[in-house]
Every structure is written in structure tokens, then in C-alpha cells.
Amino acid sequence: MRNAEVAGLLEEFADLLEAQGVEYKPNAYRRAAENVRDHARAIEDLAGEGGEDAVAEIDRVGDAIAAKVVEYLDTGEVEELEALREELPVDMAALTRVEGVGPKTVGTLYEELGITTLDELEAAAEAGEIREVKGFGAKTEQNILDNVAFAREAGQRQRLGDARPLAEDALGHLEGESVVERVDVAGSIRRWRDTIGDVDVLVASDDGEAVVDLFTDWPDADDVIEAGEQKASVRVDGIRVDLRVVVPDEFGAALQYFTGSKAHNVDLRNRAIDRGLKLNEYGVFDVSGVDDPDSGQRVGERLGGADESEMYGALDLPVIPPEIREGTGEIDAAADGELPDLLTEGEVRGDLHTHTEWSDGANTIGGMVEAAADRGYEYHCVTDHADGPGVFGDTGLSDDEVREQAETVAAVREDAEIDVLHGVEANIDAEGDVTTSDDLLADLDVVIASPHAALDQDEATDRLIRAVEHPYVDVLGHPTGRLINQRPGLEVDFERLAEAAAGAGTALEVNSNPARLDCNGDAVRAAVEAGAPIAVNTDAHSPAELDNVRYGVHTARRGWAEPADVVNVRDVEGLRAFLE
Structure with a gap:
């Protein structure tokens, strides 16, 4: 799908128009x-089947924008956008x-000072x-x-949500x-870090050259950076993807090693x-009888390496989940039999933070x-934005309007297959006050309070x-903003x-929006250790964004969160008990 690519193009259009002072269009x-x-x-399928008319059927995509989308898909550029780029030749993204x-x-500084780059x-x-x-x-000036x-x-790292797909x-x-006998990702993307450098792909095969040829023929690759007998690198949408091929018997060892982190690997090697x-x-390798263990990489009796379980098992350890391989006590916990039973994607039973067309949803x-019911959820909460600073x-x-919305929620609830809760995302001002009236908050099922200003x-x-x-606050939404x-x-100070x-x-929210992931893993760890409840929500503004919950789950896993730590893992009765 080229949807993200085309969306990025339209966002660039918006930025360039706004920079030139154009109103409404951005x-x-x-x-x-x-x-x-x-x-x-x-x-691209829509455009291929029905041209501009089919593209224009997408909500809020008018005829003019649809024409530009088709022009881009057909020719690789949009004439009007190229003209805007020439008029304002700036590195807008940076x-x-x-x-x-x-x-x-950006537009003002270009007009007045000719600034086009970060360095300038x-x-x-x-x-x-x-x-x-x-x-x-x-x-x-000082803020800049x-x-x-x-x-x-x-600018040197990619968001997990862009790189993972x-x-x-x-x-x-x-x-x-x-x-290809086996294939997996490695590096920070396997540990689900919120940002990554390059995408690392590891393949087990006895025919490295054939795998490299297959990889460099990947239709999505914009260009081939390098290609050898066992390694290759390509670039896709500005992101570098590195391939490494190893023999099948060494796949587990390579997967463990290249997943990292460096601190985890150092601790493991010392053990x-x-x-x-x-x-x-x-x-x-067993090098206990070897005079010079550093004389080569494959010195001593090989004990294993085809699977990660052989690597950890040789050290009397269970396999440690990739998300917590950060050198922060996970090896000691594994040795003591105290690894957490980490939250999994399928255990979240409902979303407590979502938006509709009543505010800024779609x-x-x-x-x-x-859409929530289609995903197997047991409950769903509507929490549109309340008036307040920063919205x-x-x-x-x-x-x-929130009270009026409650009537619509009640009507939907009557026919819904799942439990429907009604709430609001209230705003926290600069002093910490919640700017929605207490009378209203007291009547709602769920109150999310978030900083927006x-x-x-x-x-x-x-x-x-x-x-x-x-x-009346049940959940602190995206705490850092x-x-x-x-x-x-x-x-x-997340400990305080x-x-x-x-x-x-x-509850402290793990906001699953890939642009946020807030709380991050370190903050979740502080919450877990303090005994604070956690809510893994998507902040979804459309049905598709409900699927972002996986990013929140893996972020919570990075903070050692177990199902018992997460309020929306509870059934609806347990959730209501928490809310009350």
C-alpha cells in the first residue's frame, strides 16, 4: 500500500501552503x-480501478486533491507541488x-533571511x-x-510506527x-524501541547469494545501497534496510547477538x-579447556546456537523477552526465576481513550x-476532547455538548454488541487544574485528563x-505530551x-499512537515498581488507529508490565470496580 507515501505528500502540500500564508487549504x-x-x-488500487472518482470517495478527499493523487500515482510527481517546492526550497521536515x-x-524566515536548512x-x-x-x-531566538x-x-532516527510496518x-x-529457511528482524526494532536507526533483517539460508538477489529485487526498494554474498542494504522511503544471511545452525546465535542491546550482551557475555x-x-562454546579463548570466534566445543533457547539455556537462563533486553536487571531476574509474565497483545479487552467526529475524530x-467489536473487544469508551487550553x-x-453526546452514546449502547462507556478527554492547564467542570466529570464513566498546553x-x-x-480523574493521558x-x-520525575x-x-496511560508512545518504557517501569495502575489506550481518531494498540502493548512490555498492572485487561466488571 502506498497510502502512507501519498499521505506524506499531501502533508507536505499543506505545510508549503501554510508557509506561504494560504488559509483553509492546508x-x-x-x-x-x-x-x-x-x-x-x-x-493505488482505487486509482487504478476508478481514477479520480474512486479516490474522491475517500472521506474529506475532494475532487481537486483526488486529481493530484492520481497525477502523482501516474507520473511520480505533482506539477503544482513541484512549483511550490521551487518557490520555497526549504527542508520543511527538518x-x-x-x-x-x-x-x-519557516516561510517567514526564508523570506526574511533565506534560511533553508537546520544548519542555516x-x-x-x-x-x-x-x-x-x-x-x-x-x-x-533562544528557544530555537x-x-x-x-x-x-x-532526524537521524525513525519512529517505530514508521519502521515496523x-x-x-x-x-x-x-x-x-x-x-529462506528462517527470517526475523533484529536490533532495536525487535526490542520495540520507540525510535530506530536502520531496519535489521536476519535470514537463515545455505544460499546467501540467492537471498541477496531476492532481497535486492524487492519491489519496494527505491535503491540498492550495497550488495555482497551474505549482506545487502536497500533504501525504502528514506529508511535503510540491512540484510544479513547466516547459516541455519547459527541463526539463533546471530539473532540474539544482533538483537542486543549492547548492555544486555555485555552482561550476558560476562555471565x-x-x-x-x-x-x-x-x-x-565451552572454552574451559582452551589455552587462548580469544584466538578465534569458533574456539572450543560448540554447545549450541541454532536457536536463542540454546544460547540462554547454556547459561542456565530462560529466553529473555527482547523488549526487556536493556541491561537493567533482566539477567538477574531470569537467573532468580523472577522474570515478569509480560502483557501480550490479545489481553487488552477494550480501549478507554478514543475520539469521534464530535471532536477531531473521523x-x-x-x-x-x-470497529472495536470487530476487533474482539469487550468494551469501548468514547472520550472526545473537552474545551480547554491547547485543544x-x-x-x-x-x-x-458532552451531555448532549451522552444521549447519542446511550442510543448506540442499546444496539451495541459490547459495553459502551462514555467519558471525556479533559485538559490540564499550566498549574495542574482540570479545566472541565466537576459537575460534568462526576457524571461520566471515564475521565482522561491530558496536558495539551x-x-x-x-x-x-x-x-x-x-x-x-x-x-474525578481516572487516567492521566499521554503524560509528557x-x-x-x-x-x-x-x-x-516519573518516580514521584x-x-x-x-x-x-x-492510571498512567501508555498512549499507543506511534507518534507518542507516552508513557515510554522507563516511565512504565517506574509505575510498575510503584504499584501505579496503567492503561494501554490508542487515542484512536479513526477505526484503523485502534490497531495501534500493539505499539502500546510492546511499550508496556518494555516497562516490565504484567496483565495485572493494566486496568483495561480487566473484564468490564473489574474495570468498573476500578473506575468507581
Whole structure:
């Protein structure tokens, strides 16, 4: 599917139009991009079958945008977009990763100072030139300087949500081929880190050259970076995908080694050394009788390496789940028989944080409930945005509108196959106050409270503690407000916050949106250790986004979360007991 590719193109259109001061159109392009990305069918299939008319049937994709989509799919470019790029030749993606720098700012700085890149932006700020531009000042200039480093680093890593589907496409291309005996991903993407460098693919085969040929013929590959007898690298949508081929008998050893992390591997090797063993990417070897264990990679009696179980088993350990291989006590826990029984994807019974067309979602209440039921959920909660600071556009609901929505939810509930709860996503202001009235909050099934404004505070722990201690707040939504590779979010002492949440009985959310993954694994670990409840939610704005729950589950696993730690693993009676 090229949906994500086309959506990215439409988002670039929106940014360039906004940078030039065009009104209304940018939002139309962004809404169209969101719906194209989430559409169930491949955009190229729609265009091939019915042209512009078929593409225009996608919600919020008008005739003009549909024509541009078809033009791009047919020719590889859009004439109007190429003209916009020539008029504004800036690295929009990099520049807008700087906190506080949006498309309009990019347009102004290009017009006034000719800034096109991050390096030029940093140089202008260091020279004091930005403060001289009308509408800017010393504070804005300093903010840019403070955030350029984050923007530069973010540009070097890919979000898990962008890389993981690509990795699975690579596996799908290789699986089932006669020359491929086994295939898996390795590296940080197998550990489900929130960002990754390159996609690492490992194959077991006795015919490395045939596998390399198969890999470099992958239709999705934009270009081949390099290709050898056992290794190859290609680039897909700007992401590097590296292939390594090993003999089948060494696949488990290579998978363990290349999955990492470095800290985990160091701890594991030290445990091996203490037992007279040698552990590396080729297997595990008994070197207790070898004079010089470092004289080669395959020295000593080989004890195993075809599977990871042989690698860990030789060290008297069970296989440690990839998500917690970070050198943070997992090996000691495994040795003591105290590894956590980690949460799995199928154990989440419902989503407590979702949006509909009543606020900024893309579907009806009934449509979202039906989609939840189709996924096997036992319950679903509608939590549209309430009015408040930081809510996008004019999408937040007033108290009266939330009460009006309750009537629609009640009507949907009567015919639904699953339990339907009604709530709201309220807003936390800069002081920690929840800005929706207590009278309304008291009447709702679920109250999510989230920070949407003042996200540049130096330290926000006290602010969030005040929110989790609010008597009607059930879940603290996306606590830091971060957007991965776009803004760092609030600085929070999660040990203090988790202690407060445990005391108040308020759940900390793992927001499964791949752009958020907030809480992250470290924050989840703090919650688990403090005994604070966790909620794994998607913050879905469309039915397709309900599937993002897997990213939240694996993020929770990185924090050692077990099913008992997660409130929406409970059945509906257990959930209601928590909420009450």
C-alpha cells in the first residue's frame, strides 16, 4: 500500500501552503492525508480501478486533491507541488522538528533571511539575526537554539510506527521462499524501541547469494545501497534496510547477538565467562579447556546456537523477552526465576481513550464502537476532547455538548454488541487544574485528563501530580505530551508521579499512537515498581488507529508490565470496580 507515501505528500502540500500564508487549504490537505493514510484499501488500487472518482470517495478527499493523487500515482510527481517546492526550497521536515517552528515560521524566515536548512537556522540564531525579524525576539531566538540539537538528532532516527510496518513488509517479501529457511528482524526494532536507526533483517539460508538477489529485487526498494554474498542494504522511503544471511545452525546465535542491546550482551557475555563459556554471534562454546579463548570466534566445543533457547539455556537462563533486553536487571531476574509474565497483545479487552467526529475524530460513535467489536473487544469508551487550553482548532466540546453526546452514546449502547462507556478527554492547564467542570466529570464513566498546553515547562511533575490527585480523574493521558521526533514534551520525575498515581488510584496511560508512545518504557517501569495502575489506550481518531494498540502493548512490555498492572485487561466488571 502506498497510502502512507501519498499521505506524506499531501502533508507536505499543506505545510508549503501554510508557509506561504494560504488559509483553509492546508487543513483540507491535512484532513485528506489523515483519511488516505487510514483508508482500508490501497490508494493505488482505487486509482487504478476508478481514477479520480474512486479516490474522491475517500472521506474529506475532494475532487481537486483526488486529481493530484492520481497525477502523482501516474507520473511520480505533482506539477503544482513541484512549483511550490521551487518557490520555497526549504527542508520543511527538518526545520519544523524544531520546537516552536511551524510552517508559517519557516516561510517567514526564508523570506526574511533565506534560511533553508537546520544548519542555516542555527547559524542565524547564533548570529542574533532572528531576533531582528518582525514578530520574533530574543526569547524565540533562544528557544530555537535550545531545540536545534533535538531536531537534528530526531532526524537521524525513525519512529517505530514508521519502521515496523516496513520491516514486516520485508519479512513478507522473504518468507516462504525456498532459499529462506528462517527470517526475523533484529536490533532495536525487535526490542520495540520507540525510535530506530536502520531496519535489521536476519535470514537463515545455505544460499546467501540467492537471498541477496531476492532481497535486492524487492519491489519496494527505491535503491540498492550495497550488495555482497551474505549482506545487502536497500533504501525504502528514506529508511535503510540491512540484510544479513547466516547459516541455519547459527541463526539463533546471530539473532540474539544482533538483537542486543549492547548492555544486555555485555552482561550476558560476562555471565558466560564466569562459566568458562564463550558467547558470540556464531554460537556458545565451552572454552574451559582452551589455552587462548580469544584466538578465534569458533574456539572450543560448540554447545549450541541454532536457536536463542540454546544460547540462554547454556547459561542456565530462560529466553529473555527482547523488549526487556536493556541491561537493567533482566539477567538477574531470569537467573532468580523472577522474570515478569509480560502483557501480550490479545489481553487488552477494550480501549478507554478514543475520539469521534464530535471532536477531531473521523468517524461516528457507532462506527468506532462497531470497529472495536470487530476487533474482539469487550468494551469501548468514547472520550472526545473537552474545551480547554491547547485543544486543536475549535474541536473541544462544551459541557452542554458532552451531555448532549451522552444521549447519542446511550442510543448506540442499546444496539451495541459490547459495553459502551462514555467519558471525556479533559485538559490540564499550566498549574495542574482540570479545566472541565466537576459537575460534568462526576457524571461520566471515564475521565482522561491530558496536558495539551504549556508543553515547554521546565519541570512539570507537580502539575501532573495535582491532576492525578483530582478526585474525578481516572487516567492521566499521554503524560509528557511528547511527539516523537517533533517535540520532546514535558520534563517529569516519573518516580514521584508514579507514587502519587498509586496513592490516588489513577492510571498512567501508555498512549499507543506511534507518534507518542507516552508513557515510554522507563516511565512504565517506574509505575510498575510503584504499584501505579496503567492503561494501554490508542487515542484512536479513526477505526484503523485502534490497531495501534500493539505499539502500546510492546511499550508496556518494555516497562516490565504484567496483565495485572493494566486496568483495561480487566473484564468490564473489574474495570468498573476500578473506575468507581
